[in-house]
Amino acid sequence: AQSVTQLGSHVSVSEGALVLLRCNYSSSVPPYLFWYVQYPNQGLQLLLKYTSAATLVKGINGFEAEFKKSETSFHLTKPSAHMSDAAEYFCAPYNAGNNRKLIWGLGTSLAVNP
């Protein structure tokens, strides 16, 4: 069955610094991979989605993620962090088996320091 690991439950960066949030899925290649963002006390919002059309996926708010099959990774990056990026980020591969649901990571809380 599909599984996902988000390394680092808390990440702290300075404003203007590179943001790197890590996500690794299990060995079976999922047909879809999602990154969602959750701002405090709000629901989740889609950042970007991998659909196998391109390995580098661009999302909203300047975020992008690169699918690397050899590393079973789908890390989220942003060249320059902004204070408004402080939020919880979730990686979720789609389980194409009988379950056919999103498998949710535990999330990474991003803090941006001035």
Add this chain to the structure above:
Amino acid sequence: SQTIHQWPATLVQPVGSPLSLECTVEGTSNPNLYWYRQAAGRGLQLLFYSIGIDQISSEVPQNLSASRPQDRQFILSSKKLLLSDSGFYLCAWSVGDGNTIYFGEGSWLTVV
């Protein structure tokens, strides 16, 4: 465009009292509907999902139940709340298989 409405936004209930959280989706037909719970410091836990009226699957044993009285309405209920039911509840929808899931704004439940 599609929208999802979830209410109430905040709820404080005593232990043993009933619960009803409602969710409606507009602008789409035959959506997949979901109820998630998010406890403090933990990830998302899928509670129920439904691919159609009278087709509801429960993911974890608990004292919660879900119903789908109409195609675009999803209700989360409990007859007697426990302290452990406290958390942030999220309703969500999608269409088809493997497509993006869209979330409501969530409902904070505190059981006291």
